[in-house]
Amino acid sequence: EVHLVQSGAEVTKPGTTLRISCKVSGYTFTDYYMHWVQQAPGKGLEWMGLIDPDDGETRHAEKLQGRVTMTADTSTDTAYMELSSLRSEDSAVYYCATGFCSRTSCYFEYWGQGTLVTVSS
C-alpha cells in the first residue's frame, strides 16, 4: 500500500525559509514524479512544481521561480520542498502528491496528509 507521510505543522516568521518533507513507502520512489501542491485557506489547489527523484530534474510554476527548491533523497525515499523569503500569503496547506505522467496526461493518485504552514510575525 502506498503511503506519503509529511512532516508536521509549522509556524514561522516572514522572511525565513520553510522545509517540508514527504516520506514515501509502498512503491519505488524513483519510478514516479513527486509533485507539490499549495492550498491557501479557503482557496483552491495550486500546482507548485515537481521533481523526478530518478535524476533530480525539477520544474516549477512560474510564480514561484527563485523561491522554491525541490529535492529528493533516494537513500531515505523522502522528498523535500523548501520555500524561501516567506510572506504571509504563503500561509497554506502544502501537499506532496504522486501518480502517473504520460505523454497525454499527468495525474495524482496518492497524496500526503498535508502540512499546515502559518507565516506570522
Next chain:
Amino acid sequence: SSELTQEPAVSVALGQTVRITCQGDSLRIYYAAWYQQKPGQAPVLVIYGRNHRPSGIPDRFSGSSSGSTASLTITGAQAEDEADYYCNSRDSSGNLLLFGGGTKLTVL
C-alpha cells in the same frame, strides 16, 4: 493558454445527474484528471485519462472531453458527493501542470 476554468458552484438534487466542466486550451491536447476534496481532507482522484476510475471510486463518476472542455459527470448524485471538485492537466507547453479553480458541488 495557461488556465483551466471551472464554474465556481453547481447544485444538484439528490439522485439526479450533474455535469461539472473544465475549460482550457491545453485540454485540446491533454486529458484532464478530476479530484474530489471534502473539508479538512486531502484531494481524492476520481477520474483520470480518457475516462478511468481508480479502484474504489463508484461508477456513477465518469469523465468526457470535447474540444477544449473536459467534463465530470455524476449520475445519480448522493449526499456524500457534496464536495469541491478540481480538474487538472498539463499546460499548453506540456511542461507544467495546472489546476482549475474548483467547483463547489451542493447536493440538495
